[in-house]
Amino acid sequence: DTGVSQDPRHKITKRGQNVTFRCDPISEHNRLYWYRQTLGQGPEFLTYFQNEAQLEKSRLLSDRFSAERPKGSFSTLEIQRTEQGDSAMYLCASSSRGGPKQNTGELFFGEGSRLTVL
Amino acid sequence: AQKVTQAQTEISVVEKEDVTLDCVYETRDTTYYLFWYKQPPSGELVFLIRRNSFDEQNEISGRYSWNFQKSTSSFNFTITASQVVDSAVYFCALSDLSGGSYIPTFGRGTSLIVHP
Secondary structure: OOOOEEEOOEEEEOOOOOEEEEEEOOOOOOEEEEEEEOOOOOOEEEEEEEOOEEEEEOOOOOOOEEEEOHHHOOEEEEEOOOOHHHOEEEEEEEEOOOOOOOOOOOOEEOOOEEEEEO | OOEEEOOOOEEEEEOOOOEEEOOEEEOOOOOEEEEEEEEOOOOOOEEEEEEEOOOOOOEEEOOEEEEEEHHHOEEEEEEOOOOHHHOEEEEEEEEEOOOOOOOOEEOOOEEEEEEO
16 A cells, blocks of 8 residues: 555654654655644644755754654654653655645645653 | 534433534635544544535434534534444544644543443
C-alpha cells in the first residue's frame, strides 16, 4: 500500500525533551500538510509544503515547532522543549494537482503520530 | 475568515435508523469547497465527498447523501439505514482562498454511535 505513512505512531516524552515526527506522503503528491488534533476537536492546520517550499504556517506553529521537507519528498516535524500542552495527535496529509490555487483541499491522511508529554 | 460549525457533538442511533449530521459554514469567498471526512476508531481520516460552491445539486452515494444549501450556508450529511460500521467521528471541512491557497478548515466533528 502506498498511502501516507507516519512514524512513530506513538511517542511518550518528558517535558522539555525534543521530539521529531516523520511523514512519507503518497509518492506522486506534491503538497504535504501537518495538522494537530486534540481530544474532541477537529484537525487544526499547522503548516503545508508545495514540493520542498513551506508556503504557509499557522499561528499555532510556535517557535518551538519546525517543519522541513527536503527534496520535496518526506517531511519532518520537530517540537523542541516539549510542553504538556503539546500532547496531541499530529496528522500528516498529502494531495496533488497543481499549485496553491488549483488544489482545492482533498487530502489523504496518515494514521497520525500521537504525542504524550508527561 | 472561514469557519465550520458542527453543533452536534454526539449522536446515538439504533441500527437501520436514518441520521443527519449538520454542518454550517462561514466564508466571504464566492468560490469555495466543502468536504466531509470520516474518522473511524483507527484514527485515519477518510475523504468522503467534495462539493464546490457553484454546484448545489444534492448527491447520493449508496446509503450516503449530501444536501448543500447556499441560502442557509449548510452542507448536511445523511446516512440512510445506518449500520454499526458507520460508527465514527465525521468532520465537515471548508476550503477557500482567504489565506491565498486552499487549506481545509475542519469543524469539531460529530461522533456517531450506531448501536446494534
